[in-house]
Amino acid sequence: MTKDAVQGAAEEADQAQSKKGLKKQQKEAEKAAKKAEKQAKLAADTQSTDEDDFAKDRYGVPQMVQSQQKLDRVLVRVQKLTPEKADQLIWVRARIHTSRAKGKQCFLVLRQQQFNVQALVAVGERASKQMVKFAANINKESIVDVEAMVRKVEQKIESCTQQDVELHIERIFVISQAEPRLPLQLEDCVRPDGEGDEDGRATVNQDTRLDNRVIDLRTTTSQAIFRLQSGVCQLFRDTLTNKGFVEIQTPKIISAASEGGANVFTVSYFKTSAYLAQSPQLYKQMCICADFDKVFCVGPVFRAEDSNTHRHLTEFVGLDIELAFNYHYHEVIESITDTMVQIFKGLREKFQTEIQTVGKQYSSEPFRFLEPTLRLEYTEGVAMLREAGVDMGDEEDLSTPNEKLLGRLVKEKYDTDFYVLDKYPLAVRPFYTMPDPNDKKYSNSYDMFMRGEEILSGAQRIHDAQLLTERAIHHNIDLEKIKSYIDSFRYGAPPHGGGGIGLERVCMLYLGLHNVRQVSMFPRDPKRLTP
Amino acid sequence: MPMYQVKPVFGDDIKTDLPTCMYKLPNIHAQRSASGCSEHALQNGTEVDPAFRDLEVRQDNIMRRLYELKAAVDGLAKTVTTPDADLDQTVTSLSQSPTATSFSGTADLDSLLGKDLGALRDIVINANPARPPLTLLVLHAMLCQRYRVLSSVHVHSSVSGVPAQLLSCLGPRHADSYVRQRFQLGFTLIWKDVSKLQMKFSIQNMCPIEGEANVARFLFRLVAPYPSDPALATLVDSWVDTAFFQLAEGSAKERSAVLRALNGTLGRDPWLAGPELSLADIACYCCVLQTGPAASSPANVQRWLKACENLGHFGPANPLLQ
Numbered sequence: 001m002t003k004d005a006v007q008g009a010a011e012e013a014d015q016a017q018s019k020k021g022l023k024k025q026q027k028e029a030e031k032a033a034k035k036a037e038k039q040a041k042l043a044a045d046t047q048s049t050d051e052d053d054f055a056k057d058r059y060g061v062p063q064m065v066q067s068q069q070k071l072d073r074v075l076v077r078v079q080k081l082t083p084e085k086a087d088q089l090i091w092v093r094a095r096i097h098t099s100r101a102k103g104k105q106c107f108l109v110l111r112q113q114q115f116n117v118q119a120l121v122a123v124g125e126r127a128s129k130q131m132v133k134f135a136a137n138i139n140k141e142s143i144v145d146v147e148a149m150v151r152k153v154e155q156k157i158e159s160c161t162q163q164d165v166e167l168h169i170e171r172i173f174v175i176s177q178a179e180p181r182l183p184l185q186l187e188d189c190v191r192p193d194g195e196g197d198e199d200g201r202a203t204v205n206q207d208t209r210l211d212n213r214v215i216d217l218r219t220t221t222s223q224a225i226f227r228l229q230s231g232v233c234q235l236f237r238d239t240l241t242n243k244g245f246v247e248i249q250t251p252k253i254i255s256a257a258s259e260g261g262a263n264v265f266t267v268s269y270f271k272t273s274a275y276l277a278q279s280p281q282l283y284k285q286m287c288i289c290a291d292f293d294k295v296f297c298v299g300p301v302f303r304a305e306d307s308n309t310h311r312h313l314t315e316f317v318g319l320d321i322e323l324a325f326n327y328h329y330h331e332v333i334e335s336i337t338d339t340m341v342q343i344f345k346g347l348r349e350k351f352q353t354e355i356q357t358v359g360k361q362y363s364s365e366p367f368r369f370l371e372p373t374l375r376l377e378y379t380e381g382v383a384m385l386r387e388a389g390v391d392m393g394d395e396e397d398l399s400t401p402n403e404k405l406l407g408r409l410v411k412e413k414y415d416t417d418f419y420v421l422d423k424y425p426l427a428v429r430p431f432y433t434m435p436d437p438n439d440k441k442y443s444n445s446y447d448m449f450m451r452g453e454e455i456l457s458g459a460q461r462i463h464d465a466q467l468l469t470e471r472a473i474h475h476n477i478d479l480e481k482i483k484s485y486i487d488s489f490r491y492g493a494p495p496h497g498g499g500g501i502g503l504e505r506v507c508m509l510y511l512g513l514h515n516v517r518q519v520s521m522f523p524r525d526p527k528r529l530t531p
Numbered sequence: 532m533p534m535y536q537v538k539p540v541f542g543d544d545i546k547t548d549l550p551t552c553m554y555k556l557p558n559i560h561a562q563r564s565a566s567g568c569s570e571h572a573l574q575n576g577t578e579v580d581p582a583f584r585d586l587e588v589r590q591d592n593i594m595r596r597l598y599e600l601k602a603a604v605d606g607l608a609k610t611v612t613t614p615d616a617d618l619d620q621t622v623t624s625l626s627q628s629p630t631a632t633s634f635s636g637t638a639d640l641d642s643l644l645g646k647d648l649g650a651l652r653d654i655v656i657n658a659n660p661a662r663p664p665l666t667l668l669v670l671h672a673m674l675c676q677r678y679r680v681l682s683s684v685h686v687h688s689s690v691s692g693v694p695a696q697l698l699s700c701l702g703p704r705h706a707d708s709y710v711r712q713r714f715q716l717g718f719t720l721i722w723k724d725v726s727k728l729q730m731k732f733s734i735q736n737m738c739p740i741e742g743e744a745n746v747a748r749f750l751f752r753l754v755a756p757y758p759s760d761p762a763l764a765t766l767v768d769s770w771v772d773t774a775f776f777q778l779a780e781g782s783a784k785e786r787s788a789v790l791r792a793l794n795g796t797l798g799r800d801p802w803l804a805g806p807e808l809s810l811a812d813i814a815c816y817c818c819v820l821q822t823g824p825a826a827s828s829p830a831n832v833q834r835w836l837k838a839c840e841n842l843g844h845f846g847p848a849n850p851l852l853q
Contacts, residue, residue: 380711415723
């Protein structure tokens with residue numbers, strides 16, 4: 001019909017146009033007609049094949065899982081896909097990490113946590129053309145159930161963690177569809193620093209990552225970091241429990257600030273106000289006075305310091321230890337350092353893959369330590385700094401740059417990333433710190449350092465109510481406010497000491513990362529309250 | 532041609548009430564009127580009273596004489612307490628290098644190791660547990676006799692499963708070890724995966740010292756002065772090299788050659804470098820025993836090994852010798 005219309009129009013314009021122009025027009029018209037015909041044919045074709053798609057029950061988007069049925073289906077972990085499983089038909093639930101269609105084939109990378117495997121849908125006996133097309137069109141990050149045959153591969157697949165096998169997909173169902181556009185790409189998140197700049201590829205900055213934390217946490221690096229962090233907690237608990245410690249839970253809403261009033265959060269508490277605990281310090285000590293002997297506590301700690309640095313958070317997880325000792329507070333130091341060494345050893349043994357995974361993105365030297373832990377005295381530290389040309393007073397506190405420099409000097413001489421600095425000047429420590437019996441200028445207190453940054457601060461506490469009162473007066477502390485604390489030492493208190501460790505800092509420094517936000521799942525700092 | 536003399540505009544003895552919060556300066560008018568320029572400069576140069584200087588010189592003299600007296604008494608005490616020490620040797624070395632032997636305690640270490648920084652001087656030694664440095668253990672025991680030494684043994688994270696005897700090789704912990712300031716010298720032995728034994732002392736001024744022989748030389752100088760005679764000092768050094776390169780690491784052929792040389796030398800002298808025990812004896816003793824059974828050595832060597840054992844310095848090394 002179109003052809004006729006075109007011919008009619010041509011006849012009308014016959015006189016005006018030359019013969020050449022007429023021929024050209026005719027040809028064009030024929031072309032258009034052919035194209036239309038072809039399209040119609042293709043549409044009809046696909047319709048007809050749609051109807052006789054032999055594999056149409058092998059793929060698709062099933063009903064939302066509302067627990068309608070309980071299948072006896074075993075879902076194999078991606079991690080377990082090894083050559084031993086070759087030529088078995090298995091089910092896997094995983095995310096679509098990437099997909100790449102190529103003619104009659106479609107390659108998928110299926111990811112499950114930090115492991116991934118290559119999967120293949122190819123047109124053949126089991127899969128139809130439509131199925132391949134469907135597989136290629138599944139959005140990234142969607143969750144799929146896949147039934148597939150495990151096949152050994154001749155060449156190792158370098159881009160996957162399961163390098164020796166691939167999956168030949170026979171069925172594929174989308175359990176949860178992801179939106180087509182992701183706020184950030186996972187590949188951009190795991191690219192090592194500097195590599196993106198060279199290739200001109202995108203890198204994601206910290207804030208974007210934290211804004212889309214849920215997606216960022218899916219990266220192999222994040223998965224490894226938080227698995228390791230869980231390991232630190234686990235090892236901390238196990239080691240201390242084996243040493244006969246008791247885990248306690250302390251209130252986080254407290255009536256008075258424990259260390260200095262400046263950096264506490266105030267919360268309204270019915271008709272009065274209360275504070276968020278800066279440390280379970282007072283409660284740990286009360287437990288010691290209540291004969292618990294050795295206690296530890298894992299819980300949130302709040303600091304209202306308005307410091308936007310790479311190592312400060314306003315809420316973090318504190319690992320706190322307090323124990324009664326017999327005669328010398330070094331018993332406490334030894335107990336804590338031994339716990340730390342056990343944690344380091346445990347991480348080295350059990351979390352080697354995680355350490356390596358993080359190392360791929362953020363390379364750093366392996367963590368080194370000595371057993372027993374090196375203990376230096378404050379005066380020695382000052383002497384080392386002075387030898388290096390730092391000008392500082394005997395009773396001056398270590399500034400952050402000096403702390404780092406001292407860390408480097410100690411590393412150079414002793415080759416350890418972990419050490420204890422003992423006998424701090426009394427003037428720079430809180431009022432409950434026990435003074436040194438030999439020299440009134442110093443105190444029985446200590447800090448522990450990892451890679452030159454402080455992770456623990458502790459001391460022998462004053463267990464004598466009278467001396468405690470004296471020291472509190474010396475520090476101009478209102479005795480009324482800490483009355484209940486001082487009173488707990490009036491009825492017999494054993495000598496004791498302890499310290500508190502920041503979980504995030506330990507993880508950050510163990511892995512040699514540069515920002516504490518990387519090791520905090522949902523970090524809180526003066527500028528961030530979400531997600 | 533004389534110039535006009537002008538009377539001062541105002542007298543230099545005007546009394547004014549100056550505020551106390553300001554710097555005081557001498558009255559420039561008074562100076563000018565009192566003396567000429569050249570005289571003034573002279574006065575500045577000799578501000579110190581000559582009487583004071585005399586007094587200082589006299590005091591220095593007295594102190595020096597006291598030190599000399601103390602040194603002589605120390606030397607005598609040494610000959611009385613150690614029977615095989617040679618009186619002449621002590622006296623000569625005393626007169627030649629008084630700083631090395633005449634003082635004891637902290638003053639001594641100050642002169643040997645540089646100025647006191649008010650903290651423990653810690654010697655760090657990184658050793659491979661596969662090759663325990665016996666010589667250094669012997670020298671450590673000798674250091675302990677002379678100084679208050681804080682010894683500690685650590686295991687670096689690069690090695691694991693270090694035998695218990697290596698962990699206790701520096702003897703039991705000192706009762707005072709919780710106060711590091713009470714010690715003159717720290718001796719920190721770290722078992723670590725190193726290809727060559729390494730000593731780190733003053734990281735600002737010294738590069739790490741590699742090789743057991745070199746560390747042994749350093750430590751021995753803290754215990755006793757090296758022979759002042761250059762020939763003798765070189766002889767000691769050469770024996771130490773022989774011990775570590777040919778006895779400890781050499782082939783069977785080289786070893787037997789060294790044993791023959793030892794035998795010859797020990798036929799003439801009681802010790803390897805003359806009449807006194809030296810580092811040469813300590814190094815060779817440890818290397819001979821480390822490499823083979825004592826029974827297979829020549830007669831003079833065997834006698835010398837016995838003599839070494841009798842000295843009692845080698846106690847700490849013995850448990851580590853199979």
